[in-house]
Amino acid sequence: AQSVAQPEDQVNVAEGNPLTVKCTYSVSGNPYLFWYVQYPNRGLQFLLKYITGDNLVKGSYGFEAEFNKSQTSFHLKKPSALVSDSALYFCAVRAETGTASKLTFGTGTRLQVML
Amino acid sequence: GAVVSQHPSRVICKSGTSVKIECRSLDFQATTMFWYRQFPKQSLMLMATSNEGSKATYEQGVEKDKFLINHASLTLSTLTVTSAHPEDSSFYICSAIGVYLGNTIYFGEGSWLTVV
Numbered sequence: 001a002q003s004v005a006q007p008e009d010q011v012n013v014a015e016g017n018p019l020t021v022k023c024t025y026s027v028s029g030n031p032y033l034f035w036y037v038q039y040p041n042r043g044l045q046f047l048l049k050y051i052t053g054d055n056l057v058k059g060s061y062g063f064e065a066e067f068n069k070s071q072t073s074f075h076l077k078k079p080s081a082l083v084s085d086s087a088l089y090f091c092a093v094r095a096e097t098g099t100a101s102k103l104t105f106g107t108g109t110r111l112q113v114m115l
Numbered sequence: 116g117a118v119v120s121q122h123p124s125r126v127i128c129k130s131g132t133s134v135k136i137e138c139r140s141l142d143f144q145a146t147t148m149f150w151y152r153q154f155p156k157q158s159l160m161l162m163a164t165s166n167e168g169s170k171a172t173y174e175q176g177v178e179k180d181k182f183l184i185n186h187a188s189l190t191l192s193t194l195t196v197t198s199a200h201p202e203d204s205s206f207y208i209c210s211a212i213g214v215y216l217g218n219t220i221y222f223g224e225g226s227w228l229t230v231v
Binding site for chain 1: 119121149157158159161164206208210218219220221222223224225227
C-alpha cells in the first residue's frame, strides 16, 4: 500500500525567510509525486509534480520541490516566504502504473508566514 | 491549469432528505473523477472513483447506497447523499483526470454540506 507522511502539523516562518515543508512517501514502483495547496474553505490547487526527469521541480507561485529517491522524500521549498503563502499544504503520491491510480494524501501541513 | 467546477459550494438540507452535488470539468474531458470527503483540520478521504459510463468503485467503509455516484458524461459526475443525517455534514471535494492532461489530477472548489 502507498502512503505519505508529513511529519509537521504546522510550520512557522517569517516573511522573507526560506521555507521547507517536509514529505516522505512509500509506494511500489516509480512514484508520481504532487504538492497541492488549500486555502480556507476552498478546494485544492495544484502546485507542482514530479513524474520523471530533473529531481528539482519548479511550480506555481515560486515553489519548488526536490525529489530524493534514496530518502524517499519530496520536500516543498520556497526561497522567500510571503504572508499570502499561509495555507494548508498537502503532499500526495500515486503509483506509476495505471492512469487512474488513486492519489494518497498526507495529513497536511499548515504553513503560517508571519510579518 | 484545467478547471473543475463544483456546485453548489454550500448547501443546507434537512435530515432525511437527499442532496446532489455536481462536479464538472469545464475545459477538458474527464475520463475519471474522484470524490473525497474532508473533515475539519483533517486530510482528504477518498470515497469513490468513477469512470464515465460505468459504476463507481467505492472505498472500503463507504456506503454505496448512501453516497450515489453517477458519471454520465465525460464532463459531469454527481454525488447524491441520500437520506442525509447530521453526521454526513462535511466538506466534499471532487477531482478529475483528463485524457490529454497527463498525470495531474485537478480539484474542484469543494462543497460544504450541512445537514440540520
